[in-house]
Structure formats: structure tokens, C-alpha cells
Amino acid sequence: MLSPLHRGVTTYIMRSFKLPEFCKVVEREKITVAYIVPPVALALAKAPVVAQFNLSSLRFMHSSAAPTPKEIIVAVNDRLGVPVRQGYGLPEAASGVCSQRLKAWDETIGTSGRLIRGMMAKLVRDDGKEVPTGSEGETCLKGPNIFKGYYHNPKAAAESFDSEGWYHTGDVGRVDEQGNIYITDRLKDLIKYNGLQVAPAQLEDILLGHAAVADVAVIGLYSDERATELPRAYVVVAAGYTGDEKFGEMLQNWLNERVSPHKKLRGGVRFVEAIPKSNAGKILRRVLVEQAKSEKKQEDAVKARL
Template sequence: MTRKEHLRLLSNVAPNTTRVKDDPKLWVKSPFPDVPTVLGVEMHEMIFQQITKYGDLPAMTCGVSDKTFTFNEIYRQSRGLGAALIRAGFKRGDVVGLVLPNIPEFPIAVLGCWSAGLTVSCINPAYTEGEIKRQLASSDAKVAITIEHFLNAVRSAKSENPRLSSIIIIGDAQEGCHTFSEMAKSDTNGIIFSTGENSDTSETISLLPYSSGSDVIKLCVNIGTTGPPKGVLLSHSNITTNLTQFSCENVGPTKTYHDTGVQERLIGLLPFFHSYGMAAIVLAGLYQGAHSMSLPSFDPATFLKAIREHKPTCMHLVTPLISHMVNSDDYSSKELEHCHTIVGAAAPIGNVLINQILEKAGRYIFFAEGYGMTELSPLSHLLTPSSRNSKIGSCGTGVPSTWSKVIDLETGETLPQNTRGELLVKGPQVMKGYFRNEEATRNTIDSDGWLHTGDIAYYDEDGYFYIVDRLKELIKVKGFQVAPSELEDLLRKHEKVEDVAVIGVPNLVSGEAPRAYIVPKPGTNPSEEEINEYLKPLVASFKRLYGGIEFRKTIPKAPSGKILRRELSDEYRKQNE
């Protein structure tokens, strides 16, 4: 299927026989000076060069056990692990599956694998045993690194998969496993580590004919909130350049230690296996000399304790965490008194929640909403500090060396400002492709190098972009398009609504109709009639909840905070078969 055919399929329109008008004058370039694409340097080299400057400063502390690793310890142990992997006979490009929660050893595992020239496949630790097996098998992993909690699942995978030859355990020694702590002590003398000089950082294993790229170092799995998971191939060049794009002066909100003499303090609750947590906490945190506190999972008491004790200067959050803080009496200006910036990403947050968390702070805190995806390494847009909260609801402008444009959903024509369409992005952070999925790659990256994000967006007269919703999640009512996020943002303003999700359900009259799933605030008992009366003066008639309202205890969400509308749709379909 070609990209044009794919676009028509998504749009439900007849083929357009006229030539698609792509007007370069409507392309939007990042307002920042370009940065050179990083070539000839591998990711671990870039990190190692920085962290050796920070010496014995604390790099990462476990928020549960208080175990702390300094930058020197991360450097030494990463290289030790890399040396052990090389001595064990693993070769460049071999895949290592990481089945790990957020723990301080996570960056050691990643950097150690990269220093040995290996590819990392991060696996969601919340997966079932069957899902862990499938990802280890589909990624062709030869070795897995895990903790005791997931050991049975990994052992089961190894027994069924002859390619998976070794298990490395973090923690106490286990029968039939190599011990992570012993491997990290390995002698590095005489070891030839992987470097940009002894590898081709332009090589790719993508099935598409790229003329340049770089060794694939990270095989991410796109969770696939609107479809089945896909492996995303990212390279040294992708990730090192994206880190440079973020770290440029006046772009990212956090500062580097050697520029200020003060460590940023971060809370590492966002999953490290996810591109947002990996980039913002693991890689940028190490690169900038920040002190991060890792939390293996969300527990309200532990999260609150971490904030009170670690006193974060910058908090990386997603919608559910912001909602939790807004609706809990445990959080006040006291908990946010050391914080200069809140960074929100992974899913549209909405003005309501943003303003509520800023009001709770009781003083100026910059809210930096960003946009990206695993396929973009992961960052393409970011609200920068100079905007000073004047563009709340926007995901900002393109980061350096990034081009953006918005195209018509039906014709593919490039659209002007303040007109909604699909967002396309072009830049050095665009992935190499999907793992063993040539068709999906073709349908996502066109022949001119534009990545089709599948997100509906528009940009204003100042070049700031606003994400409206996912293309596949738009609800089509009598030919009109209804964005679930618009209704969700309005419903969150209701005094009895704590959380909400909206999906489209089949309707004989209108084709589809919006349906809301609402989590009431504790101690309240809203009625369907009450919610409908609240919405009536706020939205056009076709946006009303003719698909019904269901009150429930939780909303299904991915670890990134994205609403899993597909689960709600499947649930509704089964109930109405």
C-alpha cells in the first residue's frame, strides 16, 4: 500500500486525481539555529565524555531503597559490563532485551550494552509473561537483563527460544544466570569498545534503501495505542543529535551542571523503557549532570515522599500524574516550592489541568509542554522558557534543525496557519524505520523524508503548534469531526469529574456518537443528566454525548499516560454484540 493509498484509507475519501500541492512557503522551520547532525560519535561516548566531568556527584538514587550511584560509578560499571559482554562473545548488532523497572542500574545496563556495540530492546515490565516472551522472540534477543521479579517469565522465554542464550540478573545470584554486579566489575584493560571511529554510524538495518543513517542501537517498541506494537529502529545519530537539539541554549528548560555549578534534581517515575523517560531522565539527566531519583512504579505515598525528600527542580509528568497532584490534598505550594519547571508530554494535557497545577504552585512555574514520539527519537517540538506560559496548550515550536508542516486529511495539500490537518515532521531525529515492517515504514515516512505523525494539529501566527488529537481517534458524526480531547478537557472542568475518556461508538443516525467514561471525584455521585446539561451550552449539538455516559473507577491508560481508547472500544463492542 502506498502512502497516498494509506492517506485515502484513513480519510475515507475517493482518490484525488489532481496533483497534491505542497507549498514550501507553508513549511515551518524551527526558530532556532540549526545544529549539525552528529556523526562519528556513539551515544555512550557522548554520555561518558560528560559524566566523567561530574565525578563523585550523585547521579541516580533509588526512591525505595536509597541506593545511590555516582557518575563515576555509572561510568566504571557501564564499561565493566560492556567488557564482560564483549568477552562473552556477543557481537555488534546482537540484541539485548531489558526487562527492568526504573532502578539505578538501568542506565548502567543501557550504556554497557551500547559500549559493547549491542542493540537494546526495552521491554515494558508491566507486560504479561506471554507478552515478554513475544517481544524477546520478535526482537531476536540473544541475552536478557532482568531482576528476580521477572526471572520466571524470562526463564520460560529462554526455554522456548534457542536464540536467547543468556540471562543476566540484577540482585542476588540465581542459578543459571550471570550476575550483573560481578560483570560490572570486569577488567576493561585490552578491551576494544565500540566507538564512532571503529563503526559506521551511517549504517542501518532498515529494509528501506537509506543512503545514510547510523548503526541501530535502540530497538524501541511503540506501544501502539491505536494498533499492534511495532519495533522502532533508532540510531546513534538519531539519539545523539536529538539530545543536542534539546540541550541547546534557550531550548530545554534544564541546565547543565558545569554551566551553573548546581545539579538539577529530577524524579524518575516515567518508565525508563519508554522513549520519554529514557530521553528526559536517563540520557538528558546524565548528560546534564542531574541527580535523579528513580521510582520503580507509581505508589501515591512513595511518590509524595520522593517529592518532599528529593525536592525536584524540574518535574517530568504525564496527564494522570498531573491529575493526581491536582486532585489530592497532599499537594500544595510546599511540594512545588523548589520546582522551576514542569514538563508535560506523551499525550495532550489540556489547558484545564495545566492551569490547575500552576494555580496549586502559588507562584510562577514554567510549564513546558512538548511533543514527540518514539519514531522521532523522541522529541520534535517543545515550549521553550522564553514563552513564559503565554502559549499554554501549545507543544511549542520545532527544536533546532526541525521542519514541520500540516497537510489536508483528504488531499494531502499543505495547509496555512490556524488550519487543522495531519502534522508532518522532518529532521535528523526521524527514525530509520520499523523493524521488519517495510510497508509500515513506507506508510509513515514518505519519499521526501517527511514523517507522518498521525496526529491532528495546527500552528498559529507565531509558529507554535497545537496537538488536537490522534487521526485515528477522531469521531466522525454526520460528516463532522469531533476530537475526544476537546470533550475531555471540558468535562474535566466539571466539579465532580476526576478523570475522563471519550470514544466514538456506532450510531444508526449519525454514523458515530461520542461516549464518555467518567471517574467521579471521591464523595460525589454525578448523574448522566447532570453531565449532559453541563455540556449542552458548551458544545455544538453534534458533539454531545449521544453515545452515552458510563461511570467507572479507572480509565485504562498506557504507561506513558495515553488513554487506551481501543480497550474501551473493545469493551463497548463486546457489551453490545
């Protein structure tokens, strides 16, 4: 759907996303700026169909809704020659918090940029104390665009703000020396392995760097035997590769060689046709958690019959 914003500027809003149609629109309408989500960036980096279109009109793309892995941003730029910058926002902040400057997009790839004017942020530990620069913590916000509370839900509102009025986002992040904010994961998505935290997004970023991985999601699978969560990867294999047991073991070992001991894929690798995601491109981990539970029941039933 085309709609004029003001004289000389036209926007195109797709009713639903299909990669060939997206590329066709960019080529036909000579689109100069595209606002995308991480799954679109992934497709632009790896899908063969992209090579059939001329996307040279694009001056830059803006990715948000979830962190876009550094490897994917680099891959998109290498393939299309288009800068990809990121931003961070949420409905409770109406809705922008920070944005990467276009001129500096390749200086700090992976960052969501610096705070917009009027916004304040701090990163805290579980006990509410601020973490030092470079360390990860929960992102807390203050500013004129922060909401007052949840409609008809005072309990949720009270739980979201601390005594000093900081809104606790539930997003894990860190800040570098230049004030750039990196959003790394959701607090509730963190995997706890023997008391140590494992960020699924970090493992996903590494796995996406493998040529055989078209898409991936990592979840924590609770093990009764070990009394802890074990990281497990659900992988969509790229064209030309076969997702069998041998390949799964190879991919698991490949990842394990690149991470700290507590971040190893002790829950193994499973292959799926597609990663479940919301319309905004966020991974629906709860769907995979339920799938993992179902798989475990089936495995236990097989063992019981042996």
C-alpha cells in the same frame, strides 16, 4: 532510584508511579524539576493527598507523552505555584520535535512549543494539501533525527513516508502565527459523526474543567440506528459526587451547552472506577471501545427479553 548525572546533579527515577510516593520523594529530595505525564498533572491538580506535602522545591514540571489540557496546567499552577511546560516527541523522531520555552510557558498554555533546531513540520489534509495557519491537519515531519524506517517492516515504512520524504505521524495538530505547535489528538482516534470530525481530547479537556470530574475519556460508539458514531464519555467522579443516572444527564447537558451540535455527547455518559491508560499515560481507548460493545450486547439482551 538515585543516580548522578554529573557533579551536583542527581536524578530520581521511580520504578512505578504512586502519587503519595511521588510527593514524598519531591519533598524529601528537594526535587527541582519533574518530568511527568498528563495523568500525573491531573492528580497533582485534583487529588486531596497532594496538600499533605511540601512541593515548594519544584521550579518547573515538563509534561509530555500526550496533550495536557489547558485547564489542568492552570489548576496545577494555581495549586502549587509551579510552571508546567509541554513538549512533543515520538520514537520515530529520536525523540524530540518541539518544546515550550520555560520563560513563555504561561503565554501560550496548551502548546507544545516551537520546533527544535533542524526540524521541519507541515500540517496536511486527507488529500495531502497543507492547511492554513490555525487550521487542524495531520502533523508531518522532516529532520536529521527522523528515523529511516521500521526494522524488518518495509511496508509500514513505505506507508509512513510520502513521495517527498515527509514522515506522517498520525497526530492531529495546528500551528499558530508564532509557530507554536498544538497537538490536539490522534488521527485514528477521531470520531466521525455524520461525516463531521469530533476530537475526543477536546471534549475531555472541557469535561475536566467540571469540579465533579476526576478523570475522563471520550470514545466513538457506532450506532446501527443512526449509521454513524456517537461520542460517549466515560467519567471517574471526584470525591463527594455520585455517578448516577441523574448526574450523568446533568453532566451530558453541561457539556452539550459548550460545544458545536455535532460534538454533543449523543452516546451518553458512563461512570467507571478508573480510565485505562498505558504506562506512558495515554488513554487506552480500545479498552473502552470493547467495554462499550459489551455494554451494548447486554442492553440488547435486556430489550429482547422485554
